[in-house]
Amino acid sequence: MAEPLALYVHWPFCVSKCPYCDFNSHVRESVDQAAWREALLADLRHEAAQLPGRAVSSIFFGGGTPSLMPPATVAAVITEADALWGLAEDCEITLEANPNSVEVANFAALASAGVNRVSIGVQSFDAEALGFLGRAHSDDEARRAIAAAQAHFARVSFDLIYARPGQPVGAWEAELAEALAFGTGHLSLYQLTIEPGTRFATLAAKGALTIPDGDAAADLFDATQALTRAAGLPRYEVSNHARPGEESRHNLTYWRYGDYAGIGPGAHGRRLTQxxxxxxxxxxxxxxxVRNGQGLKVEADLPPQERATEAMLMGLRLTEGVDLSRVEARSGLAREDFVDAGAVARLAVQGLMVQERDRLAVTDAGILLLDSILSEVVKTH
Structure with missing residues (x-):
């Protein structure tokens, strides 16, 4: 029996561009909704033809701002995916939403369309921070949006950005405590990073924006782990926290290096070895x-070494770590071709990694050093 698939659907449109955002998002005065619905369905049919005989275990509508999608378009994509592949009985269907009142008004219709999980881009409960982050909603709108989502959807997650310029640990702990008090089963908690090509990158280059240094960021990270653990939402990936059983099944497909189809502008996919x-x-x-019946720009065979490298870089982000026998199966390589056993042994002695038979993981002590650990452990050629 073939493993189930994840399906990612990208909706590229936003009301405005946030200064930290490097996602494929675009501001347009008008959108031809009928044309977009037909284009997404055509793109979906093409992917289904390449991946026959699979069930879909999760659908994720990302963006951009997919809560600006007409609920009828969301419903059409879900219905078509079910007709082409079949949805798993417990299929997780997530849609990203902003807390603006216009989008929140769509929650009931989106739930009727089949969405059963929302991920809300709150980013902060602090009015000044929201202004700094270029968000178009207020702190009160954020609180109302979470409450509205909890009334309409079985599962709710929301994002917060911390390690902002000058943010004290105590202020972040208070903000995170407020977030945890909503009782959602999942939180995504990201440290602010300066991404190339964003407005924040321009400000940082001029010296007009400074984010916390390594020690200050580590203190904020440690406070985050302590509070979320105490609330029963431990970290299961570098920035993602969940009540056991409430993890994002869609994102777990990425991190466990499963197959996923990606449709819509800029969407990436991994299908078999491509x-x-x-x-x-x-x-x-x-x-x-219109020209080809699909929106593909790149369709490339991934060499075995690249598949193994991707699987390792993704899997070691998880608290559970990576299953080396699965990486061997997905890449066709032996583990000594993609894992430096000497580096693993050295890091294990230092308490930064742990290996039990096929399972290799980065410890809590090692997670802040993840990038350097990956560069030591993962053989890329």
């Missing part, structure tokens, strides 16, 4: 679908 990528610019994507 990497796929769609045209990023909305207009280019639409014209490609």
């Amino acid at each position: 990497a796929t990528e769609r045209h990023k610019k909305p207009e280019n994507f639409l014209s490609a679908v």
Whole structure:
């Protein structure tokens, strides 16, 4: 029996561009909704033809701002995916949403369309921080949106950004305590990073923006782990926390290096031994679908070493770690071809990694050093 698939659907449109965002998002005065619905369905049909005989275990509508999608379009994609592949009985269907009142008004219709989990881009409960982050909602709108989501969806997650310039540990602990008090089963807690090509990168280059240094960021991270653990939402990935059983099944497919189809502008996919990528610019994507019946820009065979490297880089982000026998099966390589056993042994002695038979994981003590650990452990050629 083939493993089930994850399906990612990208909706590229936003009301405005946030200064920290490096995602494929675009502001447009008007959107031809009928044309977009047909384009997404055509792109979906193409992927289904490449991956026959699979069930879909999760669908994730990301963006951009997918809560701006007409609920009828969301319903059409879900219905088509079910017709083409069949949805697993407990299929997790997530949609990203902003806390703006216009989008929250769609929650009932989105739930009727089949969405059973929302991920809300709150980012902060502090009004000043929301202004700094370029968010279009208020702190009160954020609180109301979470409450509305909890009334309509079985599962709710929301994002917060911390390690902001000058943020004291005590202020972050108070903000996180408020977040945990909502009682959602999942939280995504990201340290602010300066991504190339964003407005924040321009400000940082001028010296007008400074984020906490390594020690201050580590203190904030440690406080985050203590509070979430105490609340029963331990970290299961570098930035993601969940009540046991409430982990994002969709994202776990990525981290465990399963197959996923990606449709819509700029969407990436991994199917069997291939990497796929769609045209990023909305207009280019639409014209490609009209021309070819799909929006593909890249469809490339991934060499075994690259597959093994990707699987290791993704899997070691997880608290559970990586299953080396699975990486061997997915890449066709022996583990000595992609794991430096000497480095693992050295890091294990230092308490930074642990290995039990096929399972290799980074410890809590090692997670803040993840990038350097990966560079030592993962053989890339």
